[in-house]
Amino acid sequence: MTGLGAHLDAVRARIDAAARAAGRDPAAVSLLAVSKTRPAADVRELAALGQLDFGENRAQELIGKAGELADLPVRWHFIGQLQRNKAAAVARLGAVVHSVDRTSLAQALSRAGEAAQRPVDLLLQVDLGGPEGELGARGGAAPDDVPGLADAVAELPGVRLRGLMAVAPRGEEPGPAFARLAALADRVRAEHPGAVELSAGMSGDLEEAVAAGATIVRVGTALFGRRPLASPHDT
Ligand SMILES: *Cc1c(COP(=O)(O)O)cnc(C)c1O
Helix, strand or coil, X not given: CCXXXXXXXXXXXXXXXXXXXXXXXXXXXXXXXXXXXXXXXXXXXXXXXXXXXXXXXXXXXXHHHXXXXXXXXXXXXXXXXXXXXXXXXXXXXXXXXXXXXXXXHHHHHHHHHHHCCCCEEEEEEECCCCCCCCCCCCCCECHHHHHHHHHHHHCCCCEEEEEEEECCCCCCCHHHHHHHHHHHHHHHHHHCCCCCEEECCCCCCHHHHHHHCCCEEEECHHHHCCCCCCCCCCC
């Protein structure tokens, strides 16, 4: 088996073990392979092994790869900061947008979803703060603003509110941060029953995220190896 196949098996085994340890059904946690900076050939190889969800964090790279791989039944996810002027192109690809943190972006996606006659599935990105509790380090809406943002997004005709997403803060144990996220997700779901997804956990902390209830883990490094170059768009 090639390196990618072995890595995929290892990551799936980690997810299964974490789900079982938490008393959860492993099938309730889906793996999003974060293919940012990786060649389209790697995506093709993983797709042949049955991995069909892929995440990108730059619109240009997503558009290019989706074009090269248009023959594959892959589902694209957008996990980076999205400019409003790229919303339509991302929406046309049918991508799930995990990183909505303001109403203006949701409105742009809604217009794009209406134009494409296909609603855009989106998640609200939550800023879990830094080690001192400061916000703004890694993108996302402040937790206190999320319920109001969810209410506003739910009114838009061209999008569907599917849940919440977050990146664990640096320099803090991920478990308590993910627990705060899960509590916020419960609150949002009480008002918006379709907001079932919790996108949390990466290569280094997927176990803690699954324990807290993640339904989507976003894994790059553990699948593909270390990224060759740190890009300014990396989080
Ligand atoms: C790059 C990235 C990931 C994957 O991180 P790894 O540590 O490489 O697994 C997950 N989520 C977001 C938002 C990212 O930008």
